[in-house]
Amino acid sequence: MxxxxxxxxxxxxxxxxxxxxxxxxxxxxxxxxxxxxxxxAAVYLALFFGYPIVKNITMSFQHYTTATFYTGEAPWVGLSNYIAVIQSQVFGTTIVNTAIFTVGCIVGQFGLGLLLALFFKQRFPLNGLLRSLLLLPWLLPLIVSSAVWKWILDQDSGVLNEFLVGLHITPGPVSWLTSPSLALGSVILVCIWVGIPFNAVILYGGLQEIPTELYEAAALDGATGWKAFRHVTWPLLRPVTDVVLVLGVVYTLKVIDIILGLTDGGPANATQTIATRSYQLSFSLFDFGQGSAMGNVLLVVSLIFAVIYLRLSRRSSNV
Amino acid sequence: MSELTASRPLGGQRRGDAPHRQRPRGRRWANLVIGILIMVVMLFPVYWMINVSLQPINGAIEANWFPWNAQLSAYIEVIGAQGPNLVTSLLVAIGSVVLSLAIATPAAYALSRSPGRMVDIVLFLILITQMIPGIVVANALYPAFNDLGLLDSIPGLILADASAGIPFAIILMRAFMSNIPTEIIEAAWVDGASSFRAFWSVVIPVSRNALVTAGLFTFLFAWSDFLFALTLTTTPKVRPITLGIFEYLSSTNENWSQVMATAGLASIPAIALLLAAQRFIASGVTGGAVK
Structure with a gap:
């Protein structure tokens, strides 16, 4: 214009x-x-994002079950779906699991992604080739990664236990996915593996944007190595790290494939998150009312982070 | 800071010049070795998938670390069992690419040509759509698709899977199209081209790379889709390959070579794209995420 x-x-x-x-x-x-x-595009987005949100909100106030699909009747029940969902014994577990899963995933992905980005910033032969191969875990279908890791982590014949027992690191096979105390950690491990490439690539891009002159100036002041990272790299990378972290949270909150593939939320709900619980309520127990209520909890949390993202990206574009 | 400079000026100086000067040879080769080690660790699961898929393993027999007696028998069995599912995945992914590009390309063009507050709001809403959990969408689509007869259908899955591709493609292509000089498009108008002609024969050819990147990623999104396949199909009639893998995982199937062979087949698009279309991939990863 x-x-x-x-x-x-x-x-x-x-x-x-x-x-x-x-x-x-x-x-x-x-x-x-x-x-x-x-x-x-407007019509599509309204139908496939606008409508589902509205429908989730209305369904969460309805008694919406398998019977609804035959009779068309979905009586209004006020807040009772929310009350049922929150009072359920699983609710506390899913909230705690979601928090641990999200934080664990993000810390691991981001930390290792940043290390890789810093490493690949150096010049060495085959750098470009290795960097693009690194993307593979991120490009694979999540359910493929789940299948492969399920086999690697398998208690009886998985290669990880074969390796650990063979080298006498652990006395016997570890039940990575079937022990309630280990399953969540194993799922986080797989999530980290999947997320490292994304973090590394975005952070690498951010590192490339930092002018070399700044490092030269810092080096003249004696700031190299860790000091250069602390006083030059980190402050200048901040806008990128903020965005990566917030996007990471939003993407991790909605992860469902890895958990369903590896543990199906078990054992004993040890890996049940808000997202998988919503799936379970709607599509295993066929209580769409409660499933939607749970989905809305997830939606609210996601949107809070979406707003943070907006704030951050606005601030970084002002700079 | 200045004190430090005074205390060891030489060290500081040399390090500071490093980006311009060649690093010592030994350091570069050491980095190469570290880089290869990182790759070995990161890509081990992919290696293991291929390795196991080439060995006949049943029950709790442990796999060899290297497929000395490589056999394709698992693949042959799996193509028989999963062949229709592969075709379903392919049709859904291609359909999703066509639909996504048809909807997203004009939208990206419109948003790239009229910067302003209105466009910023629209772009923000599109970014938000990418953050809406898939399960929320699936919860609502199931009853709707049930009413419309779209459950267990390829068109239904195409429509649902495009929900990953369309917002991504709009953001990616808009960023690219914003850099097309207005003069090029106006020149087409001066030559008497209609708005649509200018779009079709100027904007689209110029944006070819962005379209290819958006198309490749849309394909991967739809090919990898698991949640919509899981929730919007109820019979084996229409079953994408991701769901085929999940069936193995949730059953008591102990034939891991078959599972890995299926996983290997489902990985082909990702591996092929990585080998054949590297430059598009790199621009897609960054382009879709950060404005």
Whole structure:
């Protein structure tokens, strides 16, 4: 818009008034045309994101079960779905699990991703090739990663136990996925493995943006190695790290494939998160009302982080 | 700080110049070795998947560390059993690419040509859609698809899977199209081209790389989709490969070579893209996430 207007101003001196009017009409027209271009996307987004949110909210106040699909009846039940979900014994576990899972995943992914990004910032042969191969865990379907890790972590014939027992690191096979005290840790491990490439690539991009001169100036002041990282790299990388961390939280909160594939929320709900519990309520127990209530809890948490993301990205674009 | 400089000026100086000067040879080769070690650890699960898929393993027999007697028998069995599922995944993924690009390309163009507050709000909403948990969408789509007869259908899965591709493709392509000089498009208008012609024969060819990147990622998203496959299909009639793998995992199947062979087949698009389309992948990872 602004470009068009500016041009009309410049050319207007030469062109007659009629030319200006025609130009303005075309600007107006293209404005409408532009929104016609956007219309299909608007309709799609409304149907596949807007509608589900509204539907989740309404369903969460309804008794919405398998019977509803036959009779079409979904009586309003007020807050009772929320009360049932929150009073359920599993609720506390799922909240704690979700928090541990998200924090554990993010800390691991981010820490190792940052180390890799710093490592690959150095020049050495085959750097580019190795960096792109590193992306593979992130590109694989999550259910494929789950399957492979389920086999690696298998108690009886998994290669990890074979390795650990063979080297006498552990006295016997460890029940990585079937012990209630270890399962969540194992699921976090797989989540970290999947997320490292994404973190490494984004942080690597951020590192490349930091001007070399700053390191030279810092080195003149004697700041190299850890000091350079502390006083140059970290402060300048902050906008990128903020965004990566918040995006990481939002993406990790909704993870469902890894958990369903590895443990299906078990053993004894040891790996049940808000997302998997919502799935379980709707699609295993066929109580869509309660499933939606649980889904809305997840939605609210996600949207809080989405707002934080907006704040952060606004601040970084102002800089 | 300045005191430190005074105390060891030489050390500081040399390190500071490092980015311009060649690093010592030994250091570079040491880094290469570390880099390869990192890759070995990170890619071990992928190696293990391929390794196991080439060995006939049943029950609790431990696999060899290297497939000395490589056999393709697991793949042959799996192609027989999972062949239709692979075709389903392929149709869903291709359909999803076509639908996503058809919807996202004009939208990205519209958003790239009219910067302003309105566009910022729309872009923010699109970013937010990427953060909406899939289970929330699935909860609502199941009853809706049930009413519309879209459960257990390829069109249904195409529509649902595009929900990952469309927001991503709009953001990615808009960022690219914003850099197309207005003059190029206006030149087309001056030549008498209609708005659509200018879009079709100028904007799209110029944005080819962005379209390819968006298309490749949309394909991967739909191919990898598990949640919609799991929730929006109820019979074996329409069953993407991801669901085929999940069936193995949730049953008491002990034939791990078959599971790994299926996983290996399901990994082909990711591996192929990584080998054949590296430059597109790199731009997609960063382009879709951070504006």
């Amino acid at each position: 602004s470009v068009g207007t500016a041009q009309a101003g410049v050319n207007g001196v030469v062109a007659g008034p009629r030319e200006v009017v025609r130009r303005r009409r075309r600007t107006l027209l293209t404005f409408t045309v532009r929104w016609i271009y956007f219309l299909p």
